[in-house]
Amino acid sequence: NAGVTQTPKFQVLKTGQSMTLQCAQDMNHEYMSWYRQDPGMGLRLIHYSVGAGITDQGEVPNGYNVSRSTTEDFPLRLLSAAPSQTSVYFCASRPGQGNEKLFFGSGTQLSVL
Amino acid sequence: AQSVTQLGSHVSVSEGALVLLRCNYSSSVPPYLFWYVQYPNQGLQLLLKYTSAATLVKGINGFEAEFKKSETSFHLTKPSAHMSDAAEYFCAVSESQKVTFGTGTKLQVIP
Secondary structure (H helix, E strand, O other), rough: OEEEEEEEEEEOOOOOOOEEEEEOOOOOEEEEEEEEOOOOOOHHHEEEEEEEOEEEOOOOOOOOOEOOOOEEEOOEEEEEOOOHEEEEEEEEEEEOOOOOOOOEEOOEEEEEE | OOOOEEOOOEEEEEOOEEEEEEEEEEOOOOOOOEEEEEEEOOEEEEEEEOOOOOOOOOOOOOOEEEEEEEEEEEEEEEOOOOOOHOOEEEEEEEOOOOOEEEEOOOEEOOO
């Protein structure tokens, strides 16, 4: 059982470039989310989805887009990368209920030069 | 809006000593509360969770946490620290569809 799979693990971008971080889960979880982790700031919610076709903004959505066309996949798009988006990004999923734990991917380390 | 405050970004304890990591929360409804652990270069793993059953919650690796509504606290403890406990610990609150994390506490265990 693969769980939550994120690709790539590392990425370097130049300012202004666009890219997509991939996230896939094989647990049939309704809920999926993206966080960024920065030193001293913990994990901050970027976007989340409660099911296919439904997405909503988190705490820090600016500069990021998401879509949820299938239950399994929840890609995160950076439209025009900025140095402020240098961070470690985590995808997480869970069954629909809020009392269930989050299952995390192993993270994507992104540097924007 | 929900929020989580973790007091102390770094905590150092001697091996065998008590571990106490502090977490206070605010939530407009009875919360679901979690503690996660992150080892270097890994994602987060669940240590334990509170979901309105027993106020004292036991988790993995000998950790436990007590929910105190009057103090809006959910502090994490372990009676005797091991070297393998060195990691970063995050408290989190789940309300509606959002999970909010604290800023984390790095635990150092001194031999």
